[in-house]
Amino acid sequence: MQERQALAAFAALSQETRLRILRLLVVAGPEGLAAGLIADQAGVSASNVSFHIKELERAGLVASRRESRSILYSVDFGALNGLVRFLMEDCCAGQIGLCVDAEETVVCDTRMIDQQGGGQTAER
């Protein structure tokens, strides 16, 4: 994932309504959800949903397709995956051993295994 896209994705996720919408869409799965339903479930006005969905689309996190009267929006899971990877790799600038805690979540990428010898845990 390019830095440019990651910046847009972070911006998209930094807004409460958008985060809520994204979660709804994740739960909905590849099938997606109509804008009206999103508005209902998120407790937000339709125009507001439209605005935020557009932002999520611009960030590449959400895709849309028309189905009869409704437009169904769904998460681009590839993009979401890319963002996780960006955060772990690019953003952590190769210090993944420091960034990603090995306690519960053990990440088994070769690059990470190389750095996991120390078994370092993050300091709080």
Added chain:
Amino acid sequence: MQERQALAAFAALSQETRLRILRLLVVAGPEGLAAGLIADQAGVSASNVSFHIKELERAGLVASRRESRSILYSVDFGALNGLVRFLMEDCCAGQIGLCVDAEETVVCDTRMIDQQGGGQTAER
């Protein structure tokens, strides 16, 4: 990590200068970096660095300590780790098998293994 903190963290990372600063700090490691050095290396004015650092601190991603005349800033790796986890768990709303691709990065948390049977990859 609480949603509130995650929102602040995403907002902090959604700005080019702040992302650059965070990367510098990650590379610098626990030792940290003085504000002046950050300004030089990031190619940003001192006041601007101060402004953005404060934002990173507010988001809980960066800590500071005084050392003689300088103030050294360092990444809170625990918080960064928490953000990665938030993105993978809370944000992905339990659909980790969909969100986190199993191709290169295999995540070996029990919760994830449970969901990895399908070996589903994201659709683009």
Added chain:
DNA sequence: TGCATATTTCTACAATCCTAAAAGTGTCGA
């Protein structure tokens, strides 16, 4: 076509970002 539903554009307001200048804050030597 005409109506009901679904979505987008418009508008006003608030928040963010950056530069330059001024004000702190702490350290060191006389």
Added chain:
DNA sequence: TCGACACTTTTAGGATTGTAGAAATATGCA
């Protein structure tokens, strides 16, 4: 201790961007 210096933060300003609700537009079915 006091003043000078180095380093960082705060403030003020103006331009840009983000937000929410009102109004307008588009779509599909009878």
